[in-house]
Amino acid sequence: MAERTHTTSKSHAPKDSVLFEKVIPALLIFMGVLMAVLILFAAGVLLGIIHF
Amino acid sequence: MSINQILPFFSTVIMLGFTIYVLQRYVVRRAPHFLFWGIGLAFFGAGSFAEAYLSLGWNRWVFFVWYLFGAALNAAWIGHGTLLLLFRKPWVKVVTAILVVGSLFAAYLMLQAMPKLDESAFTTSKPVSEQYGTKVLEPGQTPPAGAKTETTTYRGQQVTVVRGLLPLGSPVRLTTPFFNIYGLLTLVGGAIWSAYLFWRKRVLPNRVLGNVLIAAGALLIGSASTLTRLGYGQFLYLGELACAILMFAGFRLAARPQPEEVPQVATAAAD
Numbered sequence: 001m002a003e004r005t006h007t008t009s010k011s012h013a014p015k016d017s018v019l020f021e022k023v024i025p026a027l028l029i030f031m032g033v034l035m036a037v038l039i040l041f042a043a044g045v046l047l048g049i050i051h052f
Numbered sequence: 053m054s055i056n057q058i059l060p061f062f063s064t065v066i067m068l069g070f071t072i073y074v075l076q077r078y079v080v081r082r083a084p085h086f087l088f089w090g091i092g093l094a095f096f097g098a099g100s101f102a103e104a105y106l107s108l109g110w111n112r113w114v115f116f117v118w119y120l121f122g123a124a125l126n127a128a129w130i131g132h133g134t135l136l137l138l139f140r141k142p143w144v145k146v147v148t149a150i151l152v153v154g155s156l157f158a159a160y161l162m163l164q165a166m167p168k169l170d171e172s173a174f175t176t177s178k179p180v181s182e183q184y185g186t187k188v189l190e191p192g193q194t195p196p197a198g199a200k201t202e203t204t205t206y207r208g209q210q211v212t213v214v215r216g217l218l219p220l221g222s223p224v225r226l227t228t229p230f231f232n233i234y235g236l237l238t239l240v241g242g243a244i245w246s247a248y249l250f251w252r253k254r255v256l257p258n259r260v261l262g263n264v265l266i267a268a269g270a271l272l273i274g275s276a277s278t279l280t281r282l283g284y285g286q287f288l289y290l291g292e293l294a295c296a297i298l299m300f301a302g303f304r305l306a307a308r309p310q311p312e313e314v315p316q317v318a319t320a321a322a323d
Contacts, residue, residue: 013257024251024260028244031267035240038274039233046229 056179059289060104066296067097070303077307085136092129095121100292106180112169115217118180120162124228125155127235127270134242151234154227161224168222173200173215179288181280185225186216196283236274243267243302262306269298 013020044050071093078086099122102114132151136144173183177198189212195201200215213220247263250256276291 011256011258013251013254013260020251020254020257020260024247024264027264027268028248028251031240031264031271032244034271034275035236035244035267038271038278039236041278042229042233042236046226046233 056286056289057104057107059293060100060107063100063289063292063296064097064104066293066300067093067100070296070300071097073300074303083137085133088129088133088136090133092126092131092133095126095129096296098122099126100296103180103289103292107176109176110171110174112166112171115169115180115184116162116166119184119218119224120159123181123184124158124162124224124231127239127274128231129155129235130270131235131238131240131242134246135238138242138246154230158224158227158231161222161227165218165222165224168219169217170215170219171217173217179280179285180217181277181288182283182285184217185222186218186220187214188212188220189214232274236270240267240270240274243270258308259306262302262304262308265298265302265305267302269295269302272298 041050071090074086074093075090077083078090098117102118102122105111105114106118128151132148135147170186173186175183175198188206189195189201195214201212202215203210203212204220205211206213206220218225243263243266247260247267250260250263272291273295276287276295279285280288
């Protein structure tokens with residue numbers, strides 16, 4: 001017989017939390033859009049469309 | 053000494069602590085994503101220190117460190133750590149090889165540019181991010197206040213340029229957007245994706261918040277760097293410090309063991 005150790009997670013996001021239900025999804029969308037804008041900006045520089 | 057000259061030193065100290073924290077995890081666990089995060093964070097710290105140094109005086113090799121590690125490579129290496137964590141596929145090894153070879157090639161190009169640096173264009177009165185590159189002035193465009201201009205021939209045309217440290221058309225500058233696009237996509241995209249996965253399953257709220265902080269920190273410095281290159285450099289050092297604090301806090305929060313993670317002993321039949 002051999003012994004093996006593992007863990008089980010029971011941690012869940014709190015229910016009815018404004019942070020998890022409203023703020024986090026809004027932040028994720030906002031950050032995704034900002035990331036896309038910055039990537040497009042860098043791509044514009046790379047392609048010579050934006051000069052600086 | 054102004055507050056803008058002091059802030060990068062704080063960023064450097066935080067990044068040093070962050071780097072040691074992550075590399076210690078690599079030493080214990082031997083997981084490659086910790087190694088790439090640690091190296092990328094060390095690059096970030098070196099870039100912050102170089103920026104702080106260059107706000108006080110000139111040194112060409114400090115500029116080398118600032119451009120290669122601070123402006124070009126750090127986000128890509130940190131982001132590649134996230135890629136290694138999220139995807140355990142054979143193609144990731146190919147990407148790793150491309151990143152390493154690409155980074156060495158960028159270092160080679162930077163070494164090639166070193167003898168051509170226009171050191172007389174350097175000033176401590178503005179961030180190095182605002183003066184590293186020589187820029188062509190478009191017809192009708194006025195140079196920024198205090199900028200040094202000259203007329204030169206570029207690709208067979210007479211052009212007026214705002215003088216910068218790196219000469220016009222330096223090949224090393226072409227490599228930077230590749231690294232930064234890759235870094236943004238993997239570092240920010242990886243953190244947003246991880247946060248979304250945990251949020252969707254409503255589990256491990258510490259990892260949701262931790263990844264949100266990491267993404268926010270990386271976006272903050274990405275936005276501040278972009279604003280600096282557009283001529284609004286006053287936010288850069290504060291952005292760097294906020295980035296260092298947010299990312300370190302996010303990493304520690306995401307890595308924190310859950311109080312409800314209960315070690316259980318299971319028995320398994322030996323083969």
